[in-house]
Amino acid sequence: MGRCMDCLATEMNEIAFERHGLVQRLLKASVVNPLANYLPPALFRALLRFGKSELAASNWADPGGWRSMVISYDGKPRQIADKILVGAGTIPMALRNRRKLAAKTLAILIDESPSDPVHALCVGAGPGRIIMDAMLQAKREAYATLVDVNTDPFEHGRLQARQEGLDGKVRFIQCDVRDGVGAILDHQPDIVKMVGICEYLLDPEIVEIARAVAAVMPAAAPIVFNSLSDAHGTDRFFRRVFGLHMNHRTPAQLQELMQQAGFDNFDAHPEPLGVYHVIVGRRAAGPTPDPAKGNT
Ligand SMILES: C[S@@+](CC[C@H](N)C(=O)[O-])C[C@H]1O[C@@H](n2cnc3c(N)ncnc32)[C@H](O)[C@@H]1O
Numbered sequence: 498m499g500r501c502m503d504c505l506a507t508e509m510n511e512i513a514f515e516r517h518g519l520v521q522r523l524l525k526a527s528v529v530n531p532l533a534n535y536l537p538p539a540l541f542r543a544l545l546r547f548g549k550s551e552l553a554a555s556n557w558a559d560p561g562g563w564r565s566m567v568i569s570y571d572g573k574p575r576q577i578a579d580k581i582l583v584g585a586g587t588i589p590m591a592l593r594n595r596r597k598l599a600a601k602t603l604a605i606l607i608d609e610s611p612s613d614p615v616h617a618l619c620v621g622a623g624p625g626r627i628i629m630d631a632m633l634q635a636k637r638e639a640y641a642t643l644v645d646v647n648t649d650p651f652e653h654g655r656l657q658a659r660q661e662g663l664d665g666k667v668r669f670i671q672c673d674v675r676d677g678v679g680a681i682l683d684h685q686p687d688i689v690k691m692v693g694i695c696e697y698l699l700d701p702e703i704v705e706i707a708r709a710v711a712a713v714m715p716a717a718a719p720i721v722f723n724s725l726s727d728a729h730g731t732d733r734f735f736r737r738v739f740g741l742h743m744n745h746r747t748p749a750q751l752q753e754l755m756q757q758a759g760f761d762n763f764d765a766h767p768e769p770l771g772v773y774h775v776i777v778g779r780r781a782a783g784p785t786p787d788p789a790k791g792n793t
Pocket of ligand 1: 561562563566620621622623624625626627644645646647650672673674675692693694706
């Protein structure tokens with residue numbers, strides 16, 4: 498692939514990722530994960546309620562929603578239960594790694610874009626933490642259109658943008674991307690970000706959303722998304738205790754779906770816990786594949 502991914506490989510070495518030591522890995526595999534997965538879920542729910550866990554409460558209200566993501570990204574919860582879950586849990590650690598890896602990837606893509614200023618479209622954006630990180634790291638001028646079907650995260654996102662000095666550079670729009678995004682855009686996107694969404698969607702939903710964004714992207718423009726592996730070892734815990742049903746896919750499986758939507762030329766980068774890969778694909782030349790028109 499192009500120059501950008503060579504840069505990323507070098508710059509990744511400079512990212513301060515979170516990792517497990519050998520003892521921590523052995524303890525998790527032999528003691529912590531089996532207990533988390535097989536003790537009665539009612540016991541954990543009672544403990545988390547007693548400990549006023551904000552991570553648990555946000556997942557019970559909206560499993561895997563933007564609020565639980567913000568708690569994990571920030572990594573500085575108030576309650577003791579959350580300090581353990583968020584500080585040492587494999588998924589929250591991997592989420593913070595993904596935040597850093599995706600932001601670095603997007604910053605490099607912004608700096609390499611031929612457009613000026615660079616326009617990023619964020620799908621299922623939540624409050625937009627990752628694109629704001631990227632815009633702060635990039636040397637080039639960028640602005641972002643942040644689209645989410647749910648307006649709840651927008652107030653938090655606007656506040657963050659003001660605090661980060663990005664006021665006026667981010668625009669939040671409510672939209673179900675499956676209905677198309679062309680009408681809400683003032684300009685073609687130079688980069689599309691679809692991080693933190695595929696693991697909550699079924700295969701046909703991913704293809705439908707990716708096809709909708711491919712329809713507004715110029716040829717060769719990059720899309721950034723992520724896969725999720727079950728390497729975290731706690732899927733049973735998350736399903737039973739948090740009601741969180743995530744879809745695990747290899748980078749190859751996700752790339753196959755993206756290919757159906759009109760993307761190719763993929764490059765996947767793992768974060769060091771092996772839970773997430775951040776993947777860059779490119780809009781293939783030619784019309785968007787459309788089964789209705791028989792041009793898939
Ligand atoms: C788990 S949150 C992730 C937020 C953010 N991308 C991040 O990584 O922090 C997923 C978001 O995708 C949004 N979403 C799901 N399906 C969507 C659709 N069809 N169109 C627009 N947004 C969607 C949800 O409302 C939710 O806010």
